[in-house]
Amino acid sequence: EATERAAPEAGVFKLGVLGPFTGPSASTGTEYKGAVTMALEAVDWRIRDYAVEVIWIDSQSDPEAAAQAYERAILEEGIQAAILNWHSSVAVACMDVAADYEIPHIFPYGASEVVNEKFLSDPDRYGYWMNKGWPVPAKLTTAYVEAIEDAITEGRWLPEEKTLAVFAEDTAWGRSFGAAIKTQFETAGWTTVAEEYSPLEQVNFYPSLNKLNARDVALTAVTSTSMPQFAAFINQADEVGLDSLVIADGLGWAGEWYKMTGEASDYAIDQIPGWATSEGQA
Numbered sequence: 001e002a003t004e005r006a007a008p009e010a011g012v013f014k015l016g017v018l019g020p021f022t023g024p025s026a027s028t029g030t031e032y033k034g035a036v037t038m039a040l041e042a043v044d045w046r047i048r049d050y051a052v053e054v055i056w057i058d059s060q061s062d063p064e065a066a067a068q069a070y071e072r073a074i075l076e077e078g079i080q081a082a083i084l085n086w087h088s089s090v091a092v093a094c095m096d097v098a099a100d101y102e103i104p105h106i107f108p109y110g111a112s113e114v115v116n117e118k119f120l121s122d123p124d125r126y127g128y129w130m131n132k133g134w135p136v137p138a139k140l141t142t143a144y145v146e147a148i149e150d151a152i153t154e155g156r157w158l159p160e161e162k163t164l165a166v167f168a169e170d171t172a173w174g175r176s177f178g179a180a181i182k183t184q185f186e187t188a189g190w191t192t193v194a195e196e197y198s199p200l201e202q203v204n205f206y207p208s209l210n211k212l213n214a215r216d217v218a219l220t221a222v223t224s225t226s227m228p229q230f231a232a233f234i235n236q237a238d239e240v241g242l243d244s245l246v247i248a249d250g251l252g253w254a255g256e257w258y259k260m261t262g263e264a265s266d267y268a269i270d271q272i273p274g275w276a277t278s279e280g281q282a
Contacts, residue, residue, distance in 0.1 A: 005101065006078030013050035016073045016082035018066065018094065018108070021058040024200040024226035027254045028086050029058070036084070038279060055079050059086065061200055061226070063093035070097045079103065086225060088112040088172035091129070095119070098128045107133045112176035137173070138180035143271055144247050145184045148219070157245070159218035162190040165244070167208070167222040167233065170197035177223045177249065185219075193217055200224070203232035209240045221247040231260035238264035245269070255281075 008014070017036050021029035036054060045052050055077045059066035073079045074097070082098070082105045085091050091110025095118055098105045111134035119126045151157040164185050168174030174197055182192050193215055196208055212220065220242070224230040230251055237246065251257050251265060252272035258265065275281040 005075045008078055008080060011049065011051060012053050013047055013081075014053050014055055014077060014079045016055045016057050016070070016077075016079035016103075018057045018059055018070065018082055018085045018090070018105075020061045020086050020090075021056055023059075023061040024228060025061045025086055027227045027256065028225065031255055032084055032086075035280075057082070059090045059094075061087055061090070063087075063089045066090040067093040067097050070094045071101075074101045074103060081106065083107055085110050088115050088176070091115045092118055092172070095126050095129045099125045103128060105129050107131045109133045110173075111136060112172040114172045114176075136180075137177040138184070140249070140271065141177065141181040141184055144181065144221070144249070144269060145188055147269070148245075149188055159245075160216075161218055162188075163215070163218045164190045164192045165194035165212050165217045165220045166192060167194075167196050167198070167205070167220065169200050169224045169226065169229065171200065171225070173225060174223060178221075181221050181247070181249075185221075190219070198229070200226045200229060203229055205233050205236050206240065209233075209237055209242055212244060213240055213242055217244050219247070220244045221249065223249040225250065225253070227254040227257065227260060230254075231257070234261045234268065235264045 017032065019029040019032040020026055033056070040052055055073050057069050057073045059069065082103055085094065085108035088110040091108050092114050105128055108129065113136050115132060116136065119129060166178045166182050168178040178195060178197065182195065186192060194212060194217065222233055234248060234251065246268040248265065248268040248270045251268065251270045
């Protein structure tokens with residue numbers, strides 16, 4: 001450990017919460033804050049004999065910025081453990097910081113294979129990054145393939161051609177999702193006619209969507225962890241009259257998804273966790 005870190009305060013447990021509190025995925029960060037606040041309010045902001053002080057660590061959806069913020073939270077704020085995280089690329093960057101300073105980091109969401117590969121490269125070192133909270137995309141995309149193939153078999157949906165387009169954010173998550181769903185659909189006899197990966201900040205999809213319309217693509221699979229980007233894609237697909245069944249994986253991760261897309265998202269397919277309480281829904 002190269003730098004002296006802040007000394008712990010007696011009777012206080014400093015908990016870092018890593019999330020995208022600004023940037024393209026800021027809506028997720030807002031919901032992280034709500035969830036953490038609800039959980040700690042339920043225990044009166046205490047863990048046994050310790051008062052819990054939360055340090056919000058803003059990843060900005062940027063691996064380098066996240067690693068720097070994480071290290072500052074350790075050295076300047078004195079966090080003793082951390083929870084959560086959204087992006088796989090941020091996870092990979094922060095795993096080294098957690099390992100260097102031996103900070104237990106519990107239940108991060110970074111899902112893609114790059115996180116698993118880094119962990120397995122040295123489990124003793126990266127064991128501080130624990131209880132990964134989301135599986136690799138390939139374990140989830142099979143549900144879409146099975147649902148659509150079942151619909152075709154049962155005659156509930158009969159596309160003229162089994163043509164597929166894939167659109168995803170240009171991140172470890174997006175590329176992992178794209179590779180998985182493309183491979184699985186191609187194994188089921190589909191032909192991929194378009195595959196694009198976009199920066200999280202991109203919100204103009206009209207050129208690509210018009211090309212899909214001209215090609216009369218039967219099925220479009222899209223994912224993004226940026227709600228503005230996801231909403232832009234869904235709304236623009238509706239505007240250009242895209243005649244394609246849309247897999248919108250992760251659209252429902254953000255609480256305001258329907259407010260931002262409305263009827264443009266009708267009939268899109270998404271598998272999402274449901275909120276169990278009225279407080280969670282709010």
